[in-house]
Each structure stands twice: as structure tokens, then as C-alpha cells.
Amino acid sequence: GAGVSQTPSNKVTEKGKYVELRCDPISGHTALYWYRQSLGQGPEFLIYFQGTGAADDSGLPNDRFFAVRPEGSVSTLKIQRTERGDSAVYLCASSLDPSPGANVLTFGAGSRLTVL
Amino acid sequence: SQQGEEDPQALSIQEGENATMNCSYKTSINNLQWYRQNSGRGLVHLILIRSNEREKHSGRLRVTLDTSKKSSSLLITASRAADTASYFCATVLANAGGTSYGKLTFGQGTILTVHP
Numbered sequence: 001g002a003g004v005s006q007t008p009s010n011k012v013t014e015k016g017k018y019v020e021l022r023c024d025p026i027s028g029h030t031a032l033y034w035y036r037q038s039l040g041q042g043p044e045f046l047i048y049f050q051g052t053g054a055a056d057d058s059g060l061p062n063d064r065f066f067a068v069r070p071e072g073s074v075s076t077l078k079i080q081r082t083e084r085g086d087s088a089v090y091l092c093a094s095s096l097d098p099s100p101g102a103n104v105l106t107f108g109a110g111s112r113l114t115v116l
Numbered sequence: 117s118q119q120g121e122e123d124p125q126a127l128s129i130q131e132g133e134n135a136t137m138n139c140s141y142k143t144s145i146n147n148l149q150w151y152r153q154n155s156g157r158g159l160v161h162l163i164l165i166r167s168n169e170r171e172k173h174s175g176r177l178r179v180t181l182d183t184s185k186k187s188s189s190l191l192i193t194a195s196r197a198a199d200t201a202s203y204f205c206a207t208v209l210a211n212a213g214g215t216s217y218g219k220l221t222f223g224q225g226t227i228l229t230v231h232p
Contacts, residue, residue: 050217056217
């Protein structure tokens with residue numbers, strides 16, 4: 001697509017429920033990233049995919065968080081047993097060239113998750 | 117953890133004035149980037165400056181980098197009400213921080229308000 005698309009734009013759920021957030025990156029971008037942004041803070045890195053594989057998942061806070069990208073395009077971030085502290089905007093980004101000197105990210109509009 | 121720290125946290129100016137935001141970081145970098153975020157949603161890339169560059173321009177934007185002080189500044193000249201947004205610096209560590217890709221670490225941002 002023309003840009004990075006994220007769905008849903010807003011999700012309200014109850015504590016303990018399971019949530020899936022979807023990201024459709026720019027066509028041809030093999031690199032995909034998930035970030036989380038809490039109110040008044042900068043984006044915090046969660047996970048990086050190169051193609052279908054998670055090349056760096058060091059930012060996932062715990063084992064309740066999991067992400068997949070089975071066909072190397074669309075990615076899904078999955079959160080089990082949600083907690084109130086998971087409330088944040090979850091941002092997805094993609095890039096054409098993830099090499100250190102050239103990595104410029106294109107972000108989606110984000111999915112705002114509220115856990116009651 | 118946040119690599120970059122922006123200063124000031126908030127800046128309020130009149131249309132037509134210049135706006136200067138600063139970013140300090142802790143560890144040697146490959147490059148530093150500035151992003152803009154409207155209404156707390158997706159971020160938009162503005163400019164990238166490499167560690168061997170001292171200044172870059174893009175339209176009304178001027179970015180400087182002082183690697184000896186580990187700091188960067190973003191100057192927006194002749195500001196407009198439409199420049200109202202949050203501005204974030206993001207760094208890619210030198211030697212990619214031991215990874216094979218340009219992992220971006222964001223600061224906490226400066227909230228800029230331009231009054232018409």
C-alpha cells in the first residue's frame with residue numbers, strides 16, 4: 001500500500017483479555033518494527049522483523065507479548081492476559097533499507113490500546 | 117531505555133518566530149534523525165544527519181550535530197501554526213550497537229506550540 005496501515009485504530013478491552021493488533025507495511029519494505037508509546041513519552045522499541053523472522057525481539061517486555069509475520073508482509077502483535085499497564089499507543093513502522101546508515105522509518109498512525 | 121533527551125520538554129512561540137529544540141545522547145552514534153508527530157499518532161521522518169556531518173538543511177529546517185558534546189539541535193525558521201507538533205530525536209548507535217541493522221532509539225520529545 002501507499003503507507004503503513006494499522007488496525008484497529010482504537011481498542012478498548014478488559015483486564016485479562018487477549019488482543020491482536022495488525023500492521024500492513026509499505027509494499028516492498030522487508031523490514032518491519034513495532035514500538036510502544038505511552039502518554040508523554042517517546043516510542044519504545046519492541047521488535048524488529050526482517051522478512052518473516054524476528055531478528056530482534058529484545059524490547060518485548062515479557063512473554064505475554066508475541067508478534068508474527070508469517071508471509072513477510074502483514075504483522076500481528078499479540079498480547080495475552082492484558083494488564084492496565086499495557087495501555088499505550090502501539091506503533092508499527094517499516095523501512096526499505098534497514099542498514100545502520102540508511103534506516104529511515106515510515107510509521108503507521110498507531111493502534112491506541114486501553115485496558116480497563 | 118531512552119538514548120536521547122530533548123530539551124526543552126515544551127516550547128511555546130508566536131508564528132513567524134524561530135523554534136530551537138535540542139537533543140543530547142549518551143553513546144557514540146552512526147546517525148541521528150528527527151521525527152515529527154501530530155496529535156499523538158504516527159511519526160513522520162524529517163531529516164537524518166550522519167556522525168561525520170555537522171549541519172544539514174531541509175526547507176525551513178536546520179539540524180546541527182556536535183559529536184564532541186553528543187548533542188544535536190533542530191531549528192525551525194519562520195514557524196507556522198501548522199508546525200505545532202511533538203518533535204523527537206532518534207539515534208542509531210555506532211557499530212549498530214552490536215546489531216546488524218539501524219535500530220532507532222527515541223528520546224522523550226519536545227512539544228512545540230506555535231500560536232497564530
